[in-house]
Amino acid sequence: MARALIIYGSTTGNTETAADHIGAVLAGKGLDVTVQNVTDTNPGDEAAYDVVLYGCSTWGEDEIELQDDFIEYYEAMDTASLSGKKVGIFGCGDSSYLYFCGAVDAIEEKVRNVGGLLVAEGLKIDGDPDEWEGEINDWAAAVAAA
Template sequence: MGSTLIVYASMTGNTEEIADLIAEGIHQAGATFVQKDILEIDAAELQHYDGILLGTYTWGDGDLPDEFLDFYEEMNTLNLTGKRAAVFGSCDSSYEHRGGAVDHLMEKLRELGADIVLDELKIDLSPSKEEQEQCIQFGRSFVEKSYSVLEAR
């Protein structure tokens, strides 16, 4: 498998922490990755990677945060067929639409033809010790599932 791209938006540091833990899991699985803040990347760069992990926090009533909106719109020009993908994010279960932004990203990746290899990972606020291990395992599982998708072709 080629390199994986992890792109995230984080206001309080929670989603960045989740991204870092997922990256640790990818590293443990022996795969390579590049990790970027949403403000450091254009959507077109997604096409240069075999694996794509998008992470965000949810704003308001289930919306993408402002810093993700341009990237999200730019994604409309992409064809991600054959790319392995998954989505993660920090959420707050006190809101009606827990992790709605994560759901929006998952829908967009499917719409663009990406192979979704894992169910989305939603963590309330900052990950607990148990959730930290869950995030690391998410990264390892992403690599394992991505290899199995490749082998199935």
């Protein structure tokens, strides 16, 4: 059975809600899923998994600002075990900001730079993830199939 690790950083709870929903979809597709807060994760933890998903919200109007808890992990991702690993990125944000879900783009770039294999286009959720259930289901199903 393939193992998936979902690492999320969430301040308001939206990204955590999305992570839990994605985890449930992947589990329903037969994957063994672990969902954990980025504060409980160290680069290298992903080595034991077949698929790694990152969820991070975006703050800031004038520049891309990753969710506070995610910054330290992001800065250490060069030491993560991602080379050749299947990876997907999702995030919550507000489309009224200039850099809507810019954290998704920043993390995707970092993953490419360390040799990770992006298995789906980044999922950008505008506001409440409960209103994006169909899109989240479709994205998670595409990740599971990859």
